Amino acid sequence: MMDVLNATQMRYTTKAYDASKKIPDHQFQRLLEILRLTPSSVNIQPWHFLIADNIEAKTRIAKGLTGRYAYNAPKVLDASHSIIFCTRTDVTQEHLEQLLKQDDLNGRFKDEKAKEAQGQTREGYVEYYRNEQQNLYGWMENQTFIALGQLLLAAGLESIDATPMGGFDEEIISQEFALAEKGLRPSVIVSLGYRSESDFNAQLPKSRLDDAVIFTTL
Numbered sequence: 702m703m704d705v706l707n708a709t710q711m712r713y714t715t716k717a718y719d720a721s722k723k724i725p726d727h728q729f730q731r732l733l734e735i736l737r738l739t740p741s742s743v744n745i746q747p748w749h750f751l752i753a754d755n756i757e758a759k760t761r762i763a764k765g766l767t768g769r770y771a772y773n774a775p776k777v778l779d780a781s782h783s784i785i786f787c788t789r790t791d792v793t794q795e796h797l798e799q800l801l802k803q804d805d806l807n808g809r810f811k812d813e814k815a816k817e818a819q820g821q822t823r824e825g826y827v828e829y830y831r832n833e834q835q836n837l838y839g840w841m842e843n844q845t846f847i848a849l850g851q852l853l854l855a856a857g858l859e860s861i862d863a864t865p866m867g868g869f870d871e872e873i874i875s876q877e878f879a880l881a882e883k884g885l886r887p888s889v890i891v892s893l894g895y896r897s898e899s900d901f902n903a904q905l906p907k908s909r910l911d912d913a914v915i916f917t918t919l
Contacts, residue, residue, distance in 0.1 A: 712857035713907065715864045717900040718779035724861060724893060729782060735855040739848040743823045747841035748848055749885055751785040751878060759783050762890065765874035773866045781894035787885040788845045790838060792827045845888045856893055866890040
């Protein structure tokens, strides 16, 4: 496994996949565990991931990649795996209770008072973004994009190619997977696998702004 700096230097957004190559199951399960361990604000974990590891499932995702998004369909269909990152549209009391119960099961509280304090803190954040900021979904989707970054870095470290895609028809994807009924919205699609020799982007140099443009030392 390469180190983190080398991984970020070597990884890139893959434009074409070799459909004959499959990520070994044990390695893909490692990626899912890394994804599950993603940090989030007050551990709110507002995400749900739809995993496509066969052509039938990937074809369902590709239904939302037509028209102006058609260029993304081959990436989903030819990749080893594709994942739809979904974000909750609201934080229900049921979700808050489930989080607190899991915290308790994992031994995070020394006593009932600590458990109550954690519950109140989490609910306070939710109410702040819901009522004062009036941007609860935006706050939650920000957490989902932390998960995206974690997966992209992990894939790079595992020498697995990846493509994050925001170009898709949200309505079609939502209808195909009945997401609204589940209280979810699709945020981003990620394909994972191994690059094709025909991928033009693999040969292009990486382009990022210089340090002087993006860093200010205080």
